[in-house]
Amino acid sequence: MAVCVAVIAKENYPLYIRSIPTENELKFHYMVHTSLDVVDEKISAMGKALVDQRELYLGLLYPTEDYKVYGYVTNSKVKFVMVVDSSNTALRDNEIRSMFRKLHNSYTDVMCNPFYNPGDRIHSRAFDSMVTSMMIQVC
C-alpha cells in the first residue's frame, strides 16, 4: 500500500501527485522531487549497460528511515514514483511491480482519452479511483 503516488512527465514536471492526507504533505513532494535525480541516474546507467534487456521497472530508488521510494519509467520517458511505508515489510517486489503495471495501464488509458491533452495534469476520475485503491486506507 503506497503512501504517495506521483506521475512525472518527460520534462520532469508532475502530471499527477497524490499522497495520503497528513499534516506535512510537502515532505512527500520533496521526496519525489529528489528521487528524480536517482531515476535519471538509473536511466543513464541502463543506457550504458551492455545488457540486452532493459527493464521498465527501476526498483528501489533509495530508502530513508521511514519510507522506501520505488521507480518505474515507461518507453515514453514518463516516470512513476511510489513512496511506501518502511514498516510495511509484507510488501514484496512483485507486488510493487504489479502496482506499477496497473499504474501504467491506467496512464495509457488516460493518454488514449481524446479529451485529454498530453502534457496536462491528469484529472481523470478513473485514474483517481485506481490510485485510491493502491493507497493506504486512512481512517
Add this chain to the structure above:
Amino acid sequence: MGAGPRQVREAGPAQPGQREHGALAGRWARGRRMADAALFEFLHTEMVAELWAHHSDPGPGGQKMSLSVLEGMGFRVGQALGERLPQETLAFREELDVLKFLCKDLWVAVFQKQMDSLRTNHQGTYVLQDNSFPLLIRMAAGLQYLEEAPKFLAFTCGLLRGALSTLGIKSLVTASVASLPTCKFQVVIQKT
C-alpha cells in the same frame, strides 16, 4: 391430400453449442479483425472527403489547412498509439530501434502488414517505403489519381510523427507517391 404435420427432425450434433463454437469463434475473430480494418478505411475516406468539401477557399491556402488538420488528427492518434503499443516491450535502446518498432509493430497494428523497407542515411533521415499502402490500394494501380494521393497520406504522416513524439523523438514526416499504391514516408529527425 391432407398433409399431416410434417415431422421435422433436428439434425446436428448432440450439443449444438459446443463443437461449433470453436470453428465459429475462429471465423468470428477473423471477421472482427477485418471489420476493424474496413471501419478504419471507411472512416479515413470520409474524413478526407469531409475536410475537402468544407473549406471555402479552394486555392492552395485552404488546401494546406485541410492537410494540416488531417495531420494534426493523425498526430494525436499517434501519440496515444505510441503510449499503448510499446507497453509490454522493453525500453528502446536507440533511434533505429524506435524506427523498427514503427515499421513492424505500429504498421501491423494499424494496417495489418509490415512496412516493406526502411532505409537511412545514418544522419537522422529515414525513408520508409510501403509497396502496397492499404489506404491507396483501393484507388488505382499506376499513375491515375496521382494528384489526389497526398491528401490520403496526411493522416498517416501525422500518425508517424505523433508516435515518434511520444517516444521522445521530434521529427518532420512527409510522404511522396511515385506511383500508386507504393508510397514513401520520409522522417527527418529534428535535433534540438
